[in-house]
Amino acid sequence: MTMNDNERRPSNFIRQIIDRDLAEGRHDRVVTRFPPEPNGYLHIGHAKSICLNFGIAEDYEGVCTLRFDDTNPEKESPEYVASIKRDVAWLGYRWAGEPRFASDYFDRLYECAREMIRKGVAYVDSQSPEQIRETRGSFTEPGRNSPFRDRSVEENLELFEKMRAGEFDEGEAVLRAKIDMAAPNLNLRDPVLYRIRKVHHHNTGDKWCIYPMYDFTHPISDAIEGVTHSLCTLEFEANRPLYDWVLDQLEDLPARPRQYEFARLNLGNTITSKRKLQQLVELGHVDGWDDPRMPTISGLRRRGYTPASLRRFSEMVGVSRENSLVDVSMLESAIRDDLNRTAPRAMCVLRPLKLIIDNWPQDHEEQLEAPVHPQDESLGTRRVAMTREVWIDREDFREEANKKFKRLVLGKEVRLRYGYVIRADEVVRDEAGEVVAVHCTYDPETLGRNPEDRKVKGVIHWVSARYGVSCQVRLYDRLCTVARPEAAEEGGSFLDYLNPESLRVLDDCVVEEGLAGAEAESRYQFEREGYFCVDRDSTAERPVFNLTVGLRDTAKPE
């Protein structure tokens, strides 16, 4: 609450609730949490939730905990735990204390369950899973009470202890809340609190063979951590009465958190479901969870996104209770704005065509000076070697063209960026008739100034053939061909909408010499091409660059 107005992030309905709670003296400080299940890598939707929870803690000088919601041991793993910690830290957030695990609270949760049994608000049900499902009723029909609903407290305590001791098989018994089988909200029809799973847990090993359900675990974990505002997505709105009910049954909890729901982020032309992203990885459609086409935080990172751009994007999409689909161009504009300001410039020729400057002496070299950033002089200058032979992009040369083509045309002039004006004199063809080189002449009077007698409008980028470094460039495009691949499924699969051109690899690119050995994750603007990031597949001899985003938004509306 000490932030200046201009440092503050935009307000939203959740911040208004917090402002009110603080004004009414309901809390001394704000405590939020980010509660991922470690069953996959985090994606851009989680980034929104992270920025919301940690952003609020920062702005209100409160704290945010990181809690792994690890109550489904079959699907969870330490690999996912490690990746989630890495991603949150990379986004620039610090969780309060050590990361927590719902499994840290299994003893406490077990005691809470016993407390509920003693109070007569929980019972062990011995119906089969099918019977439980069948007696649950529907939106139009009430459910039916289990024949085991009125077991005595003693019997329930004993049976629950037997569940824990492994004396029943999976599916033979569950612990249920005793609420109301006729409740209009299906979540309140005696929801299951504990089930038997005889599987190894990544944290607790084989200590437990009963595991608590999300709706029971979550509110109690929040209370244990002193969470004041428990923020989740709208799907959980109907679970809120159960969240409150659980907390209302227990006497000794240190805090009384409240749940608030906001709309999840849906991003166009991609998938934001961990399960489906996992399918892409397992079926080999992408090169792992951090493939630069993936909307995962690690994929976006490898693609060249910065933490600042993802935080900015989260702010741009805002927080509301209205479900909507956000166009990828918004994400792209966030990174473009960031990199436009910060990325050093470099020249890289993606589809090389050789120019031979006939009047340039064979071994003559000049070191030309170029700014690292056109608007930021503090970044200094770089040197690029000019030699007799240089590469330019094939698309920057035509044998014939009209006036709109402001690049190199046979018989005409163009400027080599930061260098001289040259004229194309003659093409060299291979046996197939394709142009493989262009003989040119340069005008030594034109370095840094325009020839007085003739107008040269075009400027093209280039790289010295002697000093340029051979590299690979990976051009990425949207993962899916339609805006809503999941909605489009209808019997088919989102896999039917994967973009076959989401990756094009260019193997013969040449980048200016200064980028040899550039470190993985360094980001550059390749002048006239776009923003690129050094991939971790790079070697000292051969850098690999990933296209982050083009210079302009060229997306065609669907």
Ligand code: ATP
């Ligand atoms: P998924 O559907 O991808 O498996 P999830 O909700 O099961 O997501 P969790 O690990 O449970 O994943 O999510 C951790 C937190 O992130 C939760 O509070 C959840 O509400 C939030 N979250 C997940 N997806 C989104 C999204 N698309 N937009 C905003 N918040 C999200």
Ligand code: MG
């Ligand atoms: Mg979940």
